[in-house]
Amino acid sequence: MYFIFAIIGMNLFNGIKYGKYLNEDANFDTFGKSFNTLFRCSTGESYNAIMYDTMVQPPYCDEESGNW
Numbered sequence: 001m002y003f004i005f006a007i008i009g010m011n012l013f014n015g016i017k018y019g020k021y022l023n024e025d026a027n028f029d030t031f032g033k034s035f036n037t038l039f040r041c042s043t044g045e046s047y048n049a050i051m052y053d054t055m056v057q058p059p060y061c062d063e064e065s066g067n068w
Contacts, residue, residue, distance in 0.1 A: 002042075006034040019053030021046050 013028035026046075028034045041047045 001040055002035055006038055008030055009034045009038065013054055016054055019056075022053035026050060034057035049055055 009028040010031060015029065016022065016027070018024070018027065026033070026040060028037060028038045037050065041050060
């Protein structure tokens with residue numbers, strides 16, 4: 001399950017602008033970090049904060065360049 005959802009997370013959330021909790025250590029840019037972030041969320045550590053960091057809306061994202 002982690003393997004499948006890590007790949008889906010990479011496709012959906014790759015390149016999102018980092019926030020306070022979605023940072024260099026917890027992100028979906030690579031498979032390893034995506035897997036670790038999912039494991040971290042499944043244990044309940046800062047799940048809500050990571051979820052809110054992935055909900056970036058304009059003007060904090062650049063839709064033309066694809067940098068969300």
